[in-house]
Amino acid sequence: MHIEFAKGHGTRNDFVLFADPDNLYDLTADQVSHLCDRRGGIGADGVLRAVRCALVPGWEAEGERWFMDYRNADGSIAEMCGNGLRVFLRYLEEEGLVVGTEVTVATRAGLRTGRFLPDGRVAVTMGRARIGAQVQVRLGADTWPATAVDVGNPHAVCIVEADRLDALDLTHDAPSWEPAGAFPHGANVEFVVREAPGRLRLRVHERGVGETESCGTGVVAAAAAMRDDDTYTVGVPGGTLQVDLGGEEAVLTGPAVVVARGQCTLPD
CATH class of the missing domain: 3.10.310.10 (Diaminopimelate Epimerase; Chain A, domain 1)
Known part of the structure; x- marks a missing residue:
């Protein structure tokens, strides 16, 4: 299995990202761990996969909106990630997958909205703490x-x-x-x-x-x-x-940078 990936970070909390609009690559825990391995893989704190909501159970009504599928480095599923959310939005922007200065995406914690600021940072809603x-x-x-x-x-x-x-x-x-x-x-x-x-x-x-x-x-x-x-x-x-x-919601603001792109092969 080959994927085109990007590597990004927000205040050095780093992620492997890739777009999977048709939900073809629902990674196993072992595959996530492989990607995040800092010796045998790309190396990251987690993996961010972009999937169309129409193909995500429970989010079908959101149609073409992007869903952020976040996995921890050990392959476990996480509900949310604030640094990851900013990097996810930056990746979508740079890939031409979203337009405008304000974008809403779906996460396991609910809908979250990000704004691309003139100084290069990204501000994201985080729900109520x-x-x-x-x-x-x-x-x-x-x-x-x-x-x-x-x-x-x-x-x-x-x-x-x-x-x-x-x-x-x-x-x-x-x-x-x-x-x-x-x-x-x-x-x-x-x-x-x-x-x-x-x-x-x-x-x-x-x-x-x-x-x-x-x-x-x-x-x-x-x-x-x-x-x-x-x-x-x-x-x-x-x-x-x-x-x-x-x-009404907490807002988190900080940097979000995509630093590299490439292709990798995932283990079966």
Whole structure:
């Protein structure tokens, strides 16, 4: 199986992208893992496949609108991805698959609208961030209270000391939580420092991936969990993102870049 692919990233949260308008290539978990393998494949945090809604169960009424089929690096299905959404829109624009400065696409978390800004960034609606219960997060021997936040996908937001953030080992240790049933399908876990009013810094461990250099939904979740203002600038290892919580939906703004295109062969 051969596909024409692109490689892109949003604040170094990177993705393999390809268009599949006729829904011919519903990838297996092994094929996704192969594409995302940084030694044996192309290398990415996830795969973004563009499918026409008419061919996606439950979205048929949206007809020719594009559906963002997002898969984590381990092949598991994810509901949403904020950085991925911006890169997905940039890819559709550059491929000539959408027109205009404002485009709405379908995701497993619902319809999301993006705007291409004059400075090259993309602003995307993220739905409403919903605050849930308090949980306890463990990483190695350390524990923190955390706030559960739903941004179309599940998050646990922990406030950590500024001098501890960079020292956290997110490579060898995966966070866990209590009660274990709080996130039956797993969760992204954000470790956050409040640097100043309206300014946060964080690291994230994404389910199905591990530590990534950025997480768009995680940035929105962190701002919502620590909210004392409507607008936030959030620093992540891969760059800087902006969040606006002042409207009916959260809006995430940041860069989205397609860096390469090519052809690859997928294993059977």
